[in-house]
Amino acid sequence: MSFDVDALLAELDLDAKASLLAGQDVWTLPARPDIGLDSLVLSDGPVGVRGVRWSQDDPSVTLPSPTALAAGWDPRLAVRAGRLLAQEARRKGVHVLLAPTVNLQRSPLGGRHFECYxxxxxxxxxxxxxxxxxxxxxGVGVTVKHFVANDFETERFTADVRVGERALRELYLAPFELIVKRAKPWGIMAAYNSVNGTTMTQHAALLDGVLRGEWGFDGFVVSDWLAARDTVASANGGLDVAMPGPRTVFGARLAEAVRGGEVDESVVDDMVRRVLLLAHRTGALEGSPAAHQSEIDGDAIAREVAHRSFVLLSNETGVLPLKQPQSIALIGALAADPKILGGGSATVFPAHVVSPLDGLRKAVPPGTDLAFATGADPRTTLPPATDNFRLRAIAKAADGTRLAEFPLREAKIDWIGELPAGLDLNTLASVEIEGTYLPERTGTHTFAVTGPGDLRLTVAGRTLFDGVNLPPGGDVFTSIMQVNEQRREIDLTDGELVDVSLTYWIPSEMAEFARGSFAWVTFALGHRGPVPDPDAALEEAVALAAKSDVAVVVVGTTAEVESEGFDRTSLALPGRQDELVTRVAAVNPNTVVVVNAGSPVELPWRADVAAVLLTWFPGQAGGDALADVLFGREEPGGRLPTTWPAKLEDAPVTDVTPQEGVLEYGEGVYIGYSAYAAKGTQPAYWFGHGQGYTTWAYEELDGYPDEEGGARVRVRVRNTGKRRGREVVQLYLAPTERGDRPDRWLAGFASVEAGPGEAVETDIVITPRSAEVWRDGWQHIAGEYVLAASHSYAEPRLSTRIVLQKIR
Known part of the structure; x- marks a missing residue:
């Protein structure tokens, strides 16, 4: 440690020390100018850096979803994405990014599946x-989250996960352990849930025993927001910082616990040491080294991560890349208004978004006509009003006094945690979205309001809604993540400007809650112009597809399907999207389906279309990346990081709902591909699957055991196609004597690139852990293994036998 932490600690009395362990507000820790300590600022990620304001007026570079980043199977690409986010954090004055999420995709129904790798x-x-x-x-810190077994959303604040020690060690703790030992993170976030009866924010056995004791973690542990519940148990259980503030279990309450003899002051000293170390590492302490400055093009990284993540699930007819067709039909509501990121705390606000329609319009070759039709709209709620609306937000006090005004790009307010600068939780009473709308079409326009509480909507001088908006039997808090929409219709005339106003009164329950620590002002004005009925929209799309050389149909999920706060109940595409694909494919043999989803969905028509391309939630540059891939300027470089079931009932784990507060991980170590194999179930697409625009021959595989029980492996592959491409070489180990282990498991991987006809070699390290099993401690299972170099879990190309044995 290059600074004297004990000298700094000696300058602080008990109350000052305890204050450094509690948030002073939603996103920051207090400053101590007397010791040269700036206020530490924390911010949500993981696809961008939101900063301390949940607001459109503070835009962020928005990368593809974590599932997309993992689909690249390239840690070096993840490093580059991380460096961009550090640049964004420094631009916004953020010291610590609340990311990455490394919980496992235990079940495809997990609502936050898209945010995990x-x-x-x-x-x-x-x-x-x-x-x-x-x-x-x-020079920016992280908090690897959510430690641990927070792999579901239903009752996640209170549920007790019952998981066996072996599964806990081999699966759920394993990514945290690897990251701690390889990357040495400066922070870990403790989850809301309990594990085997103990709340994670006070789980001494895992926080102090495993994380710090066994793994040597030297960073700080912060609670998930509002997760810390008990002062004494949390301090003695290994938690360092309780967020958000100003009301937390630490601060003054921690000082009282020390004076009362319930917490030893040496425990507090250690907690403060870790916070000061964080401040030193992030440059928030006087005299700390300055962070390295870089200039990274955010759009370029977002575009590269996107096309590197796209997974070509099928391309049997070779329709992709497109061979300059004379006409392209682009179909689907998500082509014009894509889902670029998942909902919840992962939300950031990009300065601009390139939709598939935007991207193809810019990139379509000369001589090719591009036409668009909606076909089917999967959204169950209307999108926020944007086009031809000129809007602002007006914040008011209880007496109607205007407190502040803000321009709006779209008719949506999301002030969560902190309010915009200049507003105070104690005086804000209402917010109005106000402005004008110039209709482009005469006819019936539909307006919608969402938001938990009292709302009044006025359009063209008519009050369309004035009342309380809550789900049946709901209250303000349970409805925060459950969108409830009220729709109203009004006839408007093309070219006649109308006034629009939506006022939201902050509910008294939320106001009282906000006084303490956390603002939650979220509501929106949705709009849809005159549209044909759903049957007519489908017919229009089918007719367009029938007369086009190629049909590109964009389908996917919505904010009502994939978000933090709730788990999924189905893997079916929402709305009439399956019908749309089936009908388009029936009239156009060159139908390419683009799947805009963050996690698995059912694709019942997959064998009936020419190609299926998975684009995940592709971030702000997704449309440009899609055009790059469709027209062959770039290769779809992704491989599946998760197994996709043909239908929900085939998924081996679908239990994400606690029973009487308990969620049993009864499947043990069998999740994902190992569970499919154990059950003999054939998925739609196996883990690791993905095609490119070239072909590969696996020529040589050599494995060399080392003395520690691992191996060094060399693989030689050759590009046998006609264009440059990328291959992900995957190594799987299979024990010749299986015992109570899966059939085989991923033991290493590497990505390679080569031109047509070129061969390339890659060296991959298999660590001893790949041959270890947890049985009251890690036990190395020596013996013979089949080592397979594979294109995916189900596609071994070369195999050899290797004996792994610890000699040291």
């Missing part, structure tokens, strides 16, 4: 380690 702990850990390395290279 993979079903496999090795792939998760390697991508996470790359991300952490990149962020911290830029």
């Amino acid at each position: 993979s079903e496999d702990p090795l792939l998760t850990g390697m991508i996470g380690a790359g991300y952490v390395t990149g962020v911290q290279d830029g």
Whole structure:
């Protein structure tokens, strides 16, 4: 340690020390100018850096979803993404990024599946380690989350996960362990849930025993927001910082616990040491080294991560890349208004978004006509009003006094945690979205309001809604993540400007809650102009497809399907999207389906279309990346980081709902591909699957055991196609004597590139952990293994036998 932490600590009395362990507000820790300590600022990620304001007026570079980053199977790409985010954090004055999420994709129904990397702990850990390395290279801290077994959303605040020690060690703790040992993160976030009866924010056995004791973690542990519940148990259980403030279990309450003899002051001293170390590492302490400055093009990184993540699930007819067709039909509401990121705390606000329609319009070759039709709209709620609306937000006090005004790009307010500068939780009573709308079409326009509480909507001088908006039987708090929409219709005339106003009164329950620590002002004005009925929209799309050379149909999920706060109940595409694909494919043999989803969905028509391209939630540059891939300027470089079931009932784990507060992980170590194999179930697409625009021959595989029980492996592959491409070489180990282990498991991987006809070699390290099992401690299972170099879990190309044995 290059600074004298004990000297700094000696300058603080008990109350000052305890204050450094509690948030002073939602996103910051208090400053101590007397010791040269600035206020530490924390911010949500992981696809961008939101900063301390949940607001459109503070835009952020928006990368593709974590599932997309993992689909690149390239830790080096994750490092580069992390460095960009560090640059964004420094631009916004942020010291610590609340990311990455390295919980496992235990079930496809997990609502936050899109924010996690993979079903496999090795792939998760390697991508996470790359991300952490990149962020911290830029002098910005991370909090690897959510420690641990927070792999579901239903009752996540209170549920007790019952998981066996072996599964806990081999699966759920494994990515955290790999990241701690390889990337040395500066922070860990303790989850809301309990594990085997103990709340994670006070789980001494895991926080102090495993994380710090066994793994040597030297960073700080912060609670998930509002997760810390008990002062004494949290302090003695290994938690360092309780967020958000100003009301937390630490601060003054911690000082009282020390004076009362319930917490030893030496425990507080250690907690403060870790916070001061964080401040030193992030440049928030006087005399700390300055962070390395870089100039990274955010759009370029967002575009590269996107096309590197796209997974070509099928391309049997070779329709992709497109061979300059004379006409392209682009179909689907998500082509014009894509889902670029998942909902919840992962939300950031990009300065601009390139939709598939935007991207193809810019890139379509000369001589090719591009036409668009909606076909089917999967959204169950209307999108926020944007086009032809001129809007602002007006914040008011209880007496109607205007407190502040803000311009709006779209008719949506999301002030969560902190309010915009100049507003105070104690005086804000209402917010109005106010402005004008110039209709482009005469006819019936539909307006919609969302937001938990009292709302009044007025359009063209008519009050369309005035009342309380809550789900049936709901209250303000349970409805925060459950969108409830009220729709109203009004006839408007093309070219006649109308006034629009939506006022939201902050509910008294939320106001009282906000006084303490956390603002939550979220509501929106949705709009849809005159549209044909759903049957007519489908017919229009089918007719367009029938007369076009190629039909590109964009389908996917919505904010009502994939978000933090709730788990999924179905893997079916919402709305009439399946019908749309089936009908388009029936009239156009060159139908390409683009799947805009963050996690698995059912694709019942997959064998009936020419190609299926998975683009995940592709971030702000997704449309440009899609055009790059469709027209062959770039290769779809992704491989699946999770197994996709043909239908929900085929998924081996679908239990994400606690029973009487308990969620049993009864499947043990069998999740993902190992569970499919154990059950003999054929998925739609296996873990690791993905095609490119070239072909590969696997020529040589050599494995060399080392003395520690691992191996060094060399693989030689050749590009046998006609264009440059990328291959992900995947290594799987299969014990010749299986015992109570899966059939085989991922033991290493590497990505390679080569031109047509070129051969390339790659060296991959298999660590001793790949041959270890947890049985009251890690036991190395010596013996013979089949080592397979594979294109995916189900596609071994070369195999050899290797004996792994610890000699040292």
